[in-house]
Amino acid sequence: MRPFKQGLFSYVSHIYQRKGIYYYRVNVPVDLQQHFPTEEIKKSLKTREPKAAKVMAVSLEYRIQQAFTIIRSGMLGDDMIRQVVESIVPSRQKASVTKGTLLTTAIGQYTEVKQLEWTPKTVMEMGGVFRLLVDILGDVAVKDVTKQTMLDLRSKLMRLPANRYKKYPEQTIQQLLEMPNIPPMSIKSVNKHIGGMAALLRYCADEGIVSVNNATGLKLSDKKRADEDRSTYSKDDLKRIVASLPRDPATPERYWIPLIGCYSGMRLNEICQLYVEDVQEVEGVWCFSVNDAKDKRLKNQASERMVPVHPKVIQLGFIEYLEQARSAEAPRLWMNLTWMDIHGYSNGFGKWYQRFNREYVTDDPKKVFHSFRHLVTDTLKQAGVQDSLIAEMIGHSHGSHSMTMSRYGKRYQPKLLLETIVLLDYGIDIPAWQG
Known part of the structure; x- marks a missing residue:
């Protein structure tokens, strides 16, 4: 029995070679053995080629580890x-x-x-x-x-x-x-x-x-229309939100994430998974880069985009917060948030916001964090902004013209998007960040 060559593939302990054929082998975790007929999963990769074995083992490893996670979910x-x-x-x-x-x-x-x-x-x-x-x-x-x-x-x-x-x-x-x-x-x-x-x-x-x-x-x-599934926040709701947002330096995400959602329409997980490097200055405009690099996820292809940082968010001290994170060599903006296989980085914050929302804002079950997206979309629509601009801002496809736009059209320039996003003016006073 000859082990898989060290350095060619990272799952060295899971792959071995017998009579020229590569095999995959992994032990079933002790806490899951009650569900399996054997304590070890062993499969032939049916190849003598190292590169082919690597490709098949990656897929097999993913499936098996995913199965372990699913069973453990309860x-x-x-x-x-x-x-x-x-x-x-x-x-x-x-x-x-x-x-x-x-x-x-x-x-x-x-x-x-x-x-x-x-x-x-x-x-x-x-x-x-x-x-x-x-x-x-x-x-x-x-x-x-x-x-x-x-x-x-x-x-x-x-x-x-x-x-x-x-x-x-x-x-x-x-x-x-x-x-x-x-x-x-x-x-x-x-x-x-x-x-x-x-x-x-x-x-x-x-x-x-x-x-x-x-x-x-x-x-x-x-x-029901699609926009009836969730309700938008009212101006009074926003006043209650900003008046109650904690400004504790130990939990900066509880201050910044709702405000970013309010002034960008980004999805909760898109904000929660931001890395420091995802805040970029593009053509003189500060932007959030929404992408699926590293351990980040996107809902769909249209979700990958640049979203300008609203001047109000900058005015409240966000760039200063960003520079502090850079100085501390923090990889992500919100280091309190931890990654979960199913929910990404949003699970813990989502549960906190749900409690915060019900205690300080509203008992309307249709008003949730996603209501910020409805608020942004409705505000821009009422301001006369064209649908394609709104779609790019919030990460939706451009309707019936999406194929034409994706093949031949270029992305809107950050300066044009900034001109759109400044229309999000809710007329409310917000206490500045003092972290």
Whole structure:
């Protein structure tokens, strides 16, 4: 048994060579061994080429470590954990040919295919979706999922509560369906589950497991406009926010992040993950560089952009704060925030802001940190700013012309964006930073 050559690949302890063939091997963590049939995962990489082994091992390492993280999250039931385990340690036993592919088997196969494409957050969300679907339908053969099966599924979803596993962990599906006066999950949540089933059956149809996708065309119509999902902050809300923002030098993020959101429309995670080097002076304009370098994430391609720092934020002392961070050789702007696999850097701050928002600002459940984006968008729209400028400011695609813009159009110059962002004038007094 010959170990993988040191220096060619970082996972030296996980790769070895036997009779010229490269293999991957990793120990199952002690706290997870109860879920696995063996204490060690071992797979042939089926190649004699070191470079090919490296590429395959990177993918395999990612999948296995992601599986460990998902199982540790505590969000999955026994059936879903078994699916995740079998996606990396396939069972030698196959479903009966006469019965067909079972729902849990199909979910495991589909999840394995999508793992490299999905973010950890999507993996967790889809795990929750499939867990509920299996609870409702049972581990049926996929070929037995008829149109009537899907109509019955949709009917039950419309009567079940949101957060079923958190609020009613002891009740069965049937018990919940028989309980009176339970607020049902939203139409959006129902459609998310129907969409998950539709995507799964589409995969099954492509693989020849079923002949038709019986989950298509079943999403419910949600007549609410997109801008009704969240409410914008009022001027009185903003006054309460700025009056209550802590200015403690030990927690600078609690002062600056809400203000940056208020005067830029950036998403919470975009602000939370900023590195010191992401604040740049471009053509004489201070800007936030929103990018996915290092451990940062973007929601979509349109999210990568330059956003001018509002003069009001500069006036309050942000550049001085930036220089202090540089002098201290801090890599990121908010060193109190820690990275999580699913939420990035925003989890801890998001929980604090939710408490702050409810205690000092409003009890309206539709008013959240995301309301700053609505505030920025609405303020600029009312000022007559063209949609494409607003879209670039907040990181949306440019509507029906997005393909033309992305192929042939250039980004707006920082000076033009600055002329737009200065229109965000809320007429409120804000105590300056004194860190």
